[in-house]
Amino acid sequence: MSAVRAPARAGTHDGRQELLLSPTDYEAAARARLDRSVWDYIAGGSGDEVTLREDRAAYRRYRLRPRTLVDVSHCRPGTTLLGARVELPVGIAPMAYHGLVHADGETATVRAAGAAGALTVTSTFAGTTLEETARAATGPLWLQLYVMRDREITRSLVRRAEAAGYRALVITVDTPRMARRERDLRNGFGLPAHIRPVNLDGGHRAGLHPGRSGSSALAEHAAQHHDAAFTWEDLAWVRSLTGLPLVLKGVLTEEDAGRAAGLGVEGLIVSTHGGRQLDGVVPALEALPEVVAAVRGRCEVLVDGGVRRGTDVLKALALGARAVLVGRPVLWGLAVDGQAGVERVLATLRAELEEAMALTGRPRLDTVTRELLHPPADLAHHPAADHGPHAAADHGHHAVAGLDGRPAADLAGHPTAADLAYPTDDDRDMA
Numbered sequence: 001m002s003a004v005r006a007p008a009r010a011g012t013h014d015g016r017q018e019l020l021l022s023p024t025d026y027e028a029a030a031r032a033r034l035d036r037s038v039w040d041y042i043a044g045g046s047g048d049e050v051t052l053r054e055d056r057a058a059y060r061r062y063r064l065r066p067r068t069l070v071d072v073s074h075c076r077p078g079t080t081l082l083g084a085r086v087e088l089p090v091g092i093a094p095m096a097y098h099g100l101v102h103a104d105g106e107t108a109t110v111r112a113a114g115a116a117g118a119l120t121v122t123s124t125f126a127g128t129t130l131e132e133t134a135r136a137a138t139g140p141l142w143l144q145l146y147v148m149r150d151r152e153i154t155r156s157l158v159r160r161a162e163a164a165g166y167r168a169l170v171i172t173v174d175t176p177r178m179a180r181r182e183r184d185l186r187n188g189f190g191l192p193a194h195i196r197p198v199n200l201d202g203g204h205r206a207g208l209h210p211g212r213s214g215s216s217a218l219a220e221h222a223a224q225h226h227d228a229a230f231t232w233e234d235l236a237w238v239r240s241l242t243g244l245p246l247v248l249k250g251v252l253t254e255e256d257a258g259r260a261a262g263l264g265v266e267g268l269i270v271s272t273h274g275g276r277q278l279d280g281v282v283p284a285l286e287a288l289p290e291v292v293a294a295v296r297g298r299c300e301v302l303v304d305g306g307v308r309r310g311t312d313v314l315k316a317l318a319l320g321a322r323a324v325l326v327g328r329p330v331l332w333g334l335a336v337d338g339q340a341g342v343e344r345v346l347a348t349l350r351a352e353l354e355e356a357m358a359l360t361g362r363p364r365l366d367t368v369t370r371e372l373l374h375p376p377a378d379l380a381h382h383p384a385a386d387h388g389p390h391a392a393a394d395h396g397h398h399a400v401a402g403l404d405g406r407p408a409a410d411l412a413g414h415p416t417a418a419d420l421a422y423p424t425d426d427d428r429d430m431a
């Protein structure tokens, strides 16, 4: 499993075949295959797409501190997520309508995740029913929920998720409404006729299709149906519906993280929604340390947004994530080669992660701690802390020496405002 078998090839305009070696290679190949409006829906972000770029750039700001002369003949990236065994700390982020890029849709994606022993989070807005997805799954499955005004929908999705064997519910909390995504507005984005939100009843299937320039059918549907009045108090109602673990997706502050942990939420996903919701928020990777510090080991913390390399996974884990989710790269793999394409994207991330573990002298995830990272150049004199969820101290926080040898003063490891000065054009790889 550690080697990527038979890399795929994609045709080029001049008829040559190009090797697809990295998720970014799949990005280019997917772009060449997809309609412009579908490409824009997937690739795009909100507003000026600042957060879209910064989520990615945040990973580049950290550099690795490799340790040598460690036995790395066996590197094992396996862990558990809410008690379920996974073979790698990389799961599939919930994304709407995989059928936009490949006829096999969510079924292909979940089969690929199963083959990799990875977690899949299925979207409320899947084009395949949650039961069909569950039947195709061989790895752990969580269901992502958008809470709608019609509470009966949530009640019924929760019941169905329990019956179908989902192991957790992921409530997305950053989308009381859909942000203005100008690419979609320009394209008048709507779903093609054959793609429908089959997990919802027929009433929801109509409004998503129209599409006229200046409006996004998905945004209009969200404005009509998402419950923008859903609050912390209502979370207790979701809790009362089910014994399944609850995970909140889209938390970016210590205030919300502490409150969620205090309410007994089992997991948090630190996320900017891939730069698709509020533009101008802190990149997910930068919000991660404050969230990890605030939950004090009371729940598992994952992060998503901009993970494209095995070294990115390692950096997120070093900053305290238990695992990462990947979004767009999965759709790139799916667009290029269906299930096999998603398998290869996941296998590549795994191979890169194992390589990074070997070359940093961290053969197991419990050795991936904050000392693995140099602070970004502009954080050079900032103290560090060890929040590693895999650390032997098991979520405990203890003082560690700052990376420059001085004792750490700030156990939260928060970057200060001055630390967050940003980015150069070199960081912009997703224009």
Ligand SMILES: Cc1cc2nc3c(=O)[nH]c(=O)nc-3n(C[C@H](O)[C@H](O)[C@H](O)COP(=O)(O)O)c2cc1C
Residues within 6 Å of the ligand: 041, 042, 043, 093, 094, 095, 096, 123, 124, 125, 144, 172, 249, 271, 272, 273, 274, 275, 276, 304, 305, 306, 307, 325, 326, 327, 328, 329
């Ligand atoms: C095409 C697309 C559809 C998405 N649909 C959902 C969704 O239905 N529910 C949700 O919680 N997040 C959704 N997201 C956000 C992802 O779960 C995730 O936060 C984000 O894509 C991670 O960033 P990455 O794409 O850079 O890996 C979607 C993202 C994309 C790109």
Ligand SMILES: CCCCC(=O)C(=O)O
Residues within 6 Å of the ligand: 096, 125, 175, 178, 218, 219, 222, 273, 276
């Ligand atoms: C109303 C949200 C639709 C799916 C989604 O979350 C996204 O496109 O980012």
